[in-house]
Amino acid sequence: MAAGAPRIFVSHLAGVPVFDPVGDQVGRVSDLVAMLRVGRRPPRLLGMVVEVLSRRRVFVPMTRITGVASGQVITTGVVNMRRFERRPTERLVLGELLDRRVTLVESGEEVTVLDVAIQQLPARRDWEIDKVFVRKGKGGVLSRKGETLTVEWSAVTGFSLEEHGQGAESLLATFEKLRPADLANALHHLSPKRRAEVAAALDDDRLADVLEELPEDDQVEILGKLKEERAADVLEAMDPDDAADLLSELPEEDQERLLTLMQPDDAADVRRLLAYEERTAGGLMTTEPIVLRPDATVADALARVRQQDLSPALAAQVYVCRPPDETPTGKYLGTVHFQRLLRDPPFTLVSSLVDSDLPPLGPDTPLPAVTSYLAAYNMVAAPVVDESGSLLGAVTVDDVLDHLLPDDWRETEFHEEGARHGG
Structure with missing residues (x-):
């Protein structure tokens, strides 16, 4: 350059x-x-x-x-x-320098680092950080209070000191457009201190989405550093099956304490899932599939499928059941696939479109049989029905993959090969 x-x-x-x-x-x-x-x-x-x-x-x-x-x-x-792998003498610029409280040398005033600037040195290939963009006062990047200014690196001091209670607003603003899985990957590579600070700054829904994408060790670590009331709020915002998986990693007394703090309806769904063995259809399923009554129309079904917070796997089909239409439902009648919904007029009743030939899974079906079922019928989700014929939930292919891959799949040689060939 x-x-x-x-x-x-x-x-x-x-x-x-x-x-x-x-x-x-x-x-x-x-x-x-x-x-x-x-x-x-x-x-x-x-x-x-x-x-x-x-x-x-x-x-x-x-x-x-x-x-x-x-x-x-x-x-x-x-x-x-x-x-x-970061060495002890190295600093991650986005992960560790932003949001720090440093001191202006000339005035002794504390300021918050919002950004830093880099520049290539003349006649060399070396680069250095030469400018610091800061805000006066205690507000972070999301606060409108306090004057902002750009100063030379030499005009501030305090970057080398260990800081407790470092904010995370600037870092989160930098990563605000990342998908939960990508933000989780960034969070996974931060220090435990910085990870806790970023988690504390995320809102409940965003933190819930990110936790669902993190390894179990990181999930437990982050949840353990939250106040119990907030931990319960985050668990409520998670998908019930993911919340149950996380709680299953905690001691029983901690499980019960958090479940007691959760809303009764949310806690009831999680308790039901915890009652099943982890590597069974009941332990893998979500209790929140799309459930419709027989008198619902194709238009009703498509409106439910269009909900933004549904995963593609759950949106691929709806389940038709007699009342009540929340799991565990009344009698399960069958499944209607998304493609079938697209082929029929909006006023058509879903009860006339059900695929009743597809056998449902029982809650005790082991993981290998669940995997074979999805592969044999080319499905991305499958209904789970109890002995009385009530729909309990649905197993999705992403939940199956989470349990088929090794615990350290993010770190395995499989991904190293993928990186070589894909990158």
């Missing part, structure tokens, strides 16, 4: 695509790595953490970066696919 390149604020680099010289995408920028230096010398930027197509995070040195412009990063094309 030519000397005199423009200054770049790092928040603009989060999620930016990374390409090789021939235009093939390698991945996306997840974070930047810097090394603090003694005195007031600006930190040296060591490289970028790039999330390749398999969600593996790898390190790309700045010496391999040939261009940073127009919303993209260009590399030399030589990328080491070894998983990134």
Whole structure:
């Protein structure tokens, strides 16, 4: 890159695509790595953490970066696919420097870091952090109070100190457009301290979505650092099956205490799921599929399918049952697939469209049999019905995959191979 390149604020680099010289995408920028230096010398930027197509995070040195412009990063094309591991002397710029409380050297006033800027040094390939964008007062990036200003790195102090109670507003603003799975991956690679701070700053629904995508160890760690009342609120916002899976990792006394704090209806669904063995249809199912009465129309069914918070697997079919139409329902009559709904007039009753030949699963059906069932009938979800004929819930293919993959599937060699071939 030519000397005199423009200054770049790092928040603009989060999620930016990374390409090789021939235009093939390698991945996306997840974070930047810097090394603090003694005195007031600006930190040296060591490289970028790039999330390749398999969600593996790898390190790309700045010496391999040939261009940073127009919303993209260009590399030399030589990328080491070894998983990134932060060294003790390194700092993650987005994950650790933003939202810090630092001090203006001249006035001694405390300010909050909203962003930092990087620039390439003249006549060299080295990069450094040279500017800091801060807000005066105690408000974070979401607060309108306090003057904002951009100062030299040497004009502030306090980045090297351990900070307790560091905020997370600027970091969350940087990652606000990430899908829950991608935010979970970013959260997984933060330090436990920073992970807890970010979790505390997320609203209940967003944190619930992210928890559902995290490894069990991270889920338990984060839930354990929340106040019990808030932990119960987050569990209520999670899908019942995911909440049950998380609670099953806790001691029984902690389970009961949190269930008692939850709303009775939400707690009842979770208690029902906890009663089943984990690797059975009952333990895997969600208690919130789309249930319709026989006199509902195709228009009613399509309106339910269009609900934004439904997963694609749950939206692929509706289940027709006699009242009551909340699980456990009245008699289960059959399934209507989404494609069938698209082929019939809106006024058609769903009771005339049910596929009653497809056998439902029993709640004690073991995981291998559930897997075979979905594969044999080319289904993405399957009804779970008890001995009395009542619908208890539905097992979706994503829940099955979560239990078929190894616990450390995010870290396995399978993904390393995918990264090599896909990235």
